[in-house]
Amino acid sequence: MHGEFQKIDSGLLSDRIRNALTDAITSGELPAGTALDEQNLAQRYGASRTPVREALRQLAASGLVEAGPRRGVVVARLTPERIADMFETTAEIEAMCARLATYRMTPLERGRLMDLHEDSAAAVEAGDVDAYDRLNRAFHESLYAATHNGFMAEQALAIRERLAAFRRTQLRHADRIRRSRDEHGEILSAIAEGDGELAARRMRAHMLRAAAALGRYIAETVG
Amino acid sequence: MHGEFQKIDSGLLSDRIRNALTDAITSGELPAGTALDEQNLAQRYGASRTPVREALRQLAASGLVEAGPRRGVVVARLTPERIADMFETTAEIEAMCARLATYRMTPLERGRLMDLHEDSAAAVEAGDVDAYDRLNRAFHESLYAATHNGFMAEQALAIRERLAAFRRTQLRHADRIRRSRDEHGEILSAIAEGDGELAARRMRAHMLRAAAALGRYIAETVG
DNA sequence: TTCAACAATCCCGTATACGAAACTGTGATA
DNA sequence: TATCACAGTTTCGTATACGGGATTGTTGAA
16 A cells, blocks of 8 residues: 555545545645546555546536546536535525524424524634534534425535535634624524524525635635 | 347446436336345346446435445435425425526526427427426526526536436326416516516425325325 | 648546455354 | 354455547648
């Protein structure tokens, strides 16, 4: 094994290669349009073509690369417009989930959501970005689950996961954290009042503001 | 080539196997929970394991089958609840697209949408199911495009494609065709008035009615 | 000098082989 | 009789090999 994996050797080789390629693409190490040769990658990661191929197929399914028949695989062009489209779609889907969740969540789920919100106050005061990131994630995923629509929850989670790479440095600024929590509070108010439409509008605004906070970072990363 | 492909030999072998498996699963030939053995399928389709494996991976990505590491691939359990969830999600996403499209479509796009609606009248009168199916599809896809959000359009198209198998026999009844066209007309009215929220509600109702028309068929197919 | 045609090379799709891990069945022991 | 352990088989993940098609480079002619 003469590849460049410094991590543990557990798990599927194709998964490890997929993760490595995901990091390489989202970090900008492999710019958009780069041709990904299977043999080249196989040699680079010290594996054969088969797991590399598996990894590329998975990346193609998730949209990070584009594969043509007999034409190889290239890193997908993530233009600023496309990223903006992705964020808008996310915002709309989150709003959709918030509206449905408002009408369908059980008192227990509503209580758990409010607990999460309460817990996040401490993270904000302490400026603990990682802790808030976890609570933020739990907040949104709880809303997905509260739609009581498993398929919709999966879709929302999948698209959120696809944007995770760009969201990585979103909450680095303490003021953004505080505003994020405030916006969560306003969404919760709308939910408590049973006004799903209002919850949806506030969630949409929340997501779009978070996206805007990323604007400069995105521009300079994938410019 | 001693497999059971009566279709043309063009295209990728893995794609042909994927299509064959998709048909086999959605038609009920392969019930939920069926274990899909790679060697078995390879022999069945007269190919080697490699393209079968590719096909299974693609099916796993689209959700038709579930794959576990070292545990093989099984046909996904499509319970009636899950199918209902999928239809509801589709309805919500279509409504979302209708709302955005109302606010963003150009006069040219609006004209083309109305042309499609006009053309569909003839198909309804003639009872030409296939022709109406094409126009119906074009109607919805034009709305996706009119959101001017390429990513959202792709998502909408993907989820629509995933449900295409169940929608196959949706429009067999002439009265459903006529009602479908009437509902399109109401959606168009809301769009013409510039009322995106109304267009969204009418689109949601349209999709849910179409899903309800399929209820019995679904129940007896995947029961 | 430019364009077209042919040839060579490269790379992808597919086939086959091998090692490892998990499941199963049988036998022995408590 | 029930449970645990071991061996055998099955199947998945990975490696390697081969054929075909596409791209590219070179050469010749206009």
